[in-house]
Amino acid sequence: MTDKKDNNIIGLDIFDTVSASNKGSVLHFCKPGTDEEFFNGDTPLTVHVLGIESDAYTAHVAKQERADKNEDKKSRNDPLRDVKRDVALYCAIVTGWTGFPNPEKTGMLKFSKAALEEVLMSHADLRHQLRNFLLNRKNFING
Secondary structure, eight states: OOOOOOTTOOOSGGGOHHHHHHHOEEEEOBOTTSSOBOEETTEEOEEEEOOTTSHHHHHHHHHHHHHHHTOOHHHHTOTTHHHHHHHHHHHHHEEEEEOOBOTTSSSBOOOOHHHHHHHHHHOHHHHHHHHHHHHOGGGGOOO
């Protein structure tokens, strides 16, 4: 069988979910319990996050699996263990943000992994929204 030229053929780029995950996507946080997007003044409260098929996600999961092998009983029994693990993952795959106020509420907080960790450790709803966003593959698929 020979290949015939067909102008209606579409490439397989749409199936390149790894590239789409590596590009990431923007999550606009909503007010808790609503679908109403939150703005801090005129600035949206957003994070740019890489997807679960991204290189950063894969590397973090592999690193965590190695660390789990050496984890002591005390660490396994830490009541905040799962929260800390989730936050560490999010810190590995969130690459920026907008609209986060500094603690004095006098301006915007500059993005850093340390600032992200502090915000996520103290705001469960932001963690929940981020988790739900990550699990919806449509947020990272092109086309």
